[in-house]
Amino acid sequence: MSITKYLIILGLGMGCYGRSRALAGDSVVAGPLYAGFPLTLSEGHRTEILGPVFYSEQNEGQHRWALPPLGLSYTSNPGVELDEFDFAYPLLTWVRYGREYRWQFFQLLNSAGGQVPGDSDEHRFTLFPVYFQQRSADPRLNYTAVVPFYGHLDHRLFRDEIDFVMFPFYAKTRKGDVVTWNMPYPFFDVREGDGLRGWQAWPFAGAEHKVVTRTTNGFGDVTVVGGHDTYFVMWPFFSNLTNGIGTDNPSREQALLPFYDYFRSPLRDSTSYLWPLGVTHTVDREYKFEEWDAPWPLVEFAHGEGKTEHRVLPFFSRATGRSLEAVWYLWPVYKYNHAVSAPLDYHRTRILFFLFSATSEKNMDTGRVRRRDDFWPFYTRERDFNGNERLQVLSLVEPFFPGSENIARDYSPLCALWRFQRSPGRGTESESLFWNLYRRDTAPQSRKISLLFGLFQYQSSPDGASWRMLYIPAGGTKAGPVSKPPAG
Numbered sequence: 001m002s003i004t005k006y007l008i009i010l011g012l013g014m015g016c017y018g019r020s021r022a023l024a025g026d027s028v029v030a031g032p033l034y035a036g037f038p039l040t041l042s043e044g045h046r047t048e049i050l051g052p053v054f055y056s057e058q059n060e061g062q063h064r065w066a067l068p069p070l071g072l073s074y075t076s077n078p079g080v081e082l083d084e085f086d087f088a089y090p091l092l093t094w095v096r097y098g099r100e101y102r103w104q105f106f107q108l109l110n111s112a113g114g115q116v117p118g119d120s121d122e123h124r125f126t127l128f129p130v131y132f133q134q135r136s137a138d139p140r141l142n143y144t145a146v147v148p149f150y151g152h153l154d155h156r157l158f159r160d161e162i163d164f165v166m167f168p169f170y171a172k173t174r175k176g177d178v179v180t181w182n183m184p185y186p187f188f189d190v191r192e193g194d195g196l197r198g199w200q201a202w203p204f205a206g207a208e209h210k211v212v213t214r215t216t217n218g219f220g221d222v223t224v225v226g227g228h229d230t231y232f233v234m235w236p237f238f239s240n241l242t243n244g245i246g247t248d249n250p251s252r253e254q255a256l257l258p259f260y261d262y263f264r265s266p267l268r269d270s271t272s273y274l275w276p277l278g279v280t281h282t283v284d285r286e287y288k289f290e291e292w293d294a295p296w297p298l299v300e301f302a303h304g305e306g307k308t309e310h311r312v313l314p315f316f317s318r319a320t321g322r323s324l325e326a327v328w329y330l331w332p333v334y335k336y337n338h339a340v341s342a343p344l345d346y347h348r349t350r351i352l353f354f355l356f357s358a359t360s361e362k363n364m365d366t367g368r369v370r371r372r373d374d375f376w377p378f379y380t381r382e383r384d385f386n387g388n389e390r391l392q393v394l395s396l397v398e399p400f401f402p403g404s405e406n407i408a409r410d411y412s413p414l415c416a417l418w419r420f421q422r423s424p425g426r427g428t429e430s431e432s433l434f435w436n437l438y439r440r441d442t443a444p445q446s447r448k449i450s451l452l453f454g455l456f457q458y459q460s461s462p463d464g465a466s467w468r469m470l471y472i473p474a475g476g477t478k479a480g481p482v483s484k485p486p487a488g
Contacts, residue, residue: 030454031436037448038441040421040430041388051435052413068413075409089410116141132156195227207231212246226250272296287322354399374399377415386425393418 029035032051039046044059056065062082066073071088085094094103099121100114113123120137132145132153145151145164153162161174168185178193191198195213200206212227227245232238237257244250244265251265261272267286272293273279280293282302289304302309302319309319317328325338335350345362357374368385380395392398394417401407413435422429427444441448448459457468466476 028454029436029439029448029450029457031432031439031450032434033453035432035436035439035450037430037439038428038443040428040441041390041423041426048413048436052416055413064409066409066413068411071410073410086406086410089406093406194225198230200232203235205231205233206235210245357399357402359402372402374402376400387423388425389420389422391418391420392416 029037031048034047034049036045036047038044039057039059042059044057046055046057048055052068054065054067057063061079062075062077064073064075071086071091073084073086073089075084076082081096081098083094083096086092090106092103092105095101098114100112102110102112104110108128109126110128111123111125113121116122116136120141122134122136122141125131125133130147132143132147132151134141134143134154136142141154143152143154145153145162148164148167150165151163154160156162159173159175162171163173164171169183171182171185173180173182176193178191178196180189180191182189187202189200189202191208193210195211196208197210198206198208208228208230210227210229213225214222215225216222224246226243226247228241228243229245230239230241230243232240236255239253239255241253242250243253249266251263251268253261253263255261255275258275258278259273261275263270268282268284270280270282277295280291280296282291282293284291284304284306287304287306289302289307291300291302291307291309293300297311298313300309300311300317307319307321309317311317311319311328313328314331315329317326317331319326323340325336327336328334332353333351337346337348339346343363343365345364346360348357348359350357354374354376356376357372359372361370362368363385366385368387369383370385371381371383373379373381374395376399377394377396379391379393380398381392382390392412392415394415395412396415397407397411398404416432417434419432420430429442430440432439436450437452439448439450446459446461448457450457454468455470457471459466464477467474
């Protein structure tokens, strides 16, 4: 029998034994073959077999098991009717929440469904970009589309309705009240809507006109919808747009590229010469600043109450506004962002994109701070608003997807050479080295240590302390003081 098969059988055997002990309320640690232990940051229990190969976790009504080498995991929470399955994430995912569900294979093959207003269900199936289907108990919601031959779609591809035959030779789309006929797409079209008429023979010429209309909002108030006039000749070289007709802020923009492009309105004026490599001058009366660009976005200088910016990329850039700040030096070597959006005060510093990132969010009402630091590929460190801490040494994937729960549960255990967790509120702390080859768990009334596949074990409690060597009790002491983890 090979050593690999022996370890697998031994690990599964330890797992069966450990599972029975876990049901009895005990912790069994013989890592990395097997480890079963209570969670540190919340109520629950976790089991790990063969290091990062398999784990299962019970956490406050939620159960999860995973095989990280395959990017495979299954999560269920009957209390909120949630089921979630990943395989080689993001290749294949499946999620069910109540009566709603969605599964996808590489975003090309997917199906989704659930309850819609009217107490009926919709079921969608897509083989992108060839086949689109929806079925419902209400026949009016059914549609089928086979690209490029024929079809009808509702609320797909950023349109309310789509009809086509031998696409791109004929297509009819609707977005809001505007209906567009394309023959063929996107070169020739005619558009109609509420007070709107337009046409184009792209890129040669096109025009659109909309009169001022009125609509009633959800509160029963009548609001004005501004009109506009636009036309172009030999796009993108010449275009003219008059917008906001009938409103308090009408505007006009005209471009004859590359010679000039100007924009005029009561709130903002902007003029560009020799666009895009020339000079742009902007006066913003709404946000009270003046700006010069030469050329945008490489060189920019702005001054005023609403915006101050000095930029010469890639050498430096510093911009400040009423609630925003952004700084670059030797892009992409250093970047800093600061934003205030009550109640959060947000800071983030990055070096060489994802090589190093430090993020903090402060709740200005409570004074509590949430932090996350990533130093690829060495570590990821987090602290939440409750003071709970998590540190993982060797972090190959998480720095590229900060905050992704799928990445954390499906792949992070493969890299977790050292894990540290602390919960000041619960008074618990744990650390694990080489997938529980060494493990320490500390609670307010107990401490447990395991080393070298559980060959050495120590635990203490108010009833005393004891230790084991080679799984054989080696002695103990009566009740004595119990060490507590340091305050977080």
